[in-house]
Amino acid sequence: MLVYHPAASRAFAERWFRDAADAASFARAPVVDFDHDDELQTRFLRSVSRRVLDPPRHFVSGSSDFLQAIALGLGWGMLLESQLADAPPGAFVELAPGGPGVAVPLYWQQWNLRSPALDALAAAVVASARASLRSRP
Template sequence: MEIPLDLARTLAVVIDEGTFDAAARRLRITPSAVSQRVKALEQQLGRVLVVRSKPVRATEAGAPIVRLARQVALLEHDALAEFGLDEASARPISLALAVNADSLATWFLPALARVGERHPVVFDLHRDDQDFTAGLLESGTVLGAVTSQSAPVAGCLVRPLGVMRYEAVATPAFAERWGLVPGAADGSVLVALAAAPVVDFDRRDDLQREYLSGRGVDPHRPPRHYVPASNDFATAIKLGLGWGLLPAFQSSVELEHGGLVRLGGTPVDVPLYWQQWNLRSPLLDAIAEAVIAEARRELRT
């Protein structure tokens, strides 16, 4: 059985755009024509490939077809570039990558900027927790990801990036108000940690819970703020809304000048890895090298 690549590309555009109407606008055909192409592909393969929801999403059977279409598009771009054809630079190729919020807010974008200076490419970034970005690789949504998963996703290569170290911090006023002052008796600090408001990124953020468990505190007891943006999360802590764990990128200046204090306890280290599709692609390799080089400059080894 052969997979018609034109139909596979249409399916990928539908998933990228989220609706049949938006895919039709991008492809410059009617929504009915888009629907007919997807139905034809489903009939040929004998599987339902999309969940017709808003946004449209690929089924388990559709994910490998979407991944195939994206891989072919990347390899086609590389081939045109090697031939020196104008088509390779006339319209930049769009590549989807996944990255955790703290990396995105601190060290990741400079690496992409260097790639963009040398290659005709635009990036479609998907932000998710580092424990979940590998799932976007598995589904074919992205071709590369910063992840905490060291085991390679099927069909992918993995390379270590370094470690993001997080320390528990708060403003001096917040620490004093809640009895979290460094140097206080450990027992009283643990009682205070169970009562003091904590800032979480979202309900999947395990860093603060891991820290509390490591100090022998029930991680579910403290009241919680949820601030689902990395820079705003750091700002919430710096404004004294609560305590939380920050990497040095976001806390070193304030720690040096007294705007924040460390709450003690063992730092939480998060190893990060770069995973990408196992393709011989000069562009994908250039992205990987830039990301790895930047990570090795900025992360702990």
């Protein structure tokens, strides 16, 4: 699973979420989507408001550009836990600290192209997934 959390630059958070990061502020604050198929921010908004919110949206279709747009204060967006952990201290403010975020399952897909290296990689992925499933409560 990949887990994403709503985050923004400190200046953006102070401007748009000064009083609270609630449904009303999320309805007004600009959001950054990766592209028109990106549902992460919309899924989070639904979890916060239990209704459809339609804030102003920017589309930034490059991974590093998406992160940079949020860092520069263009809007808030869903960032991976690892992106938040790897960012310089204070670069981002998590807008729902301690919240569950949005979990996205991962799937293994492999072309029907055989090679010893790909076979070994696929076997390692399958073994890791099985071990992970066995260790769940």
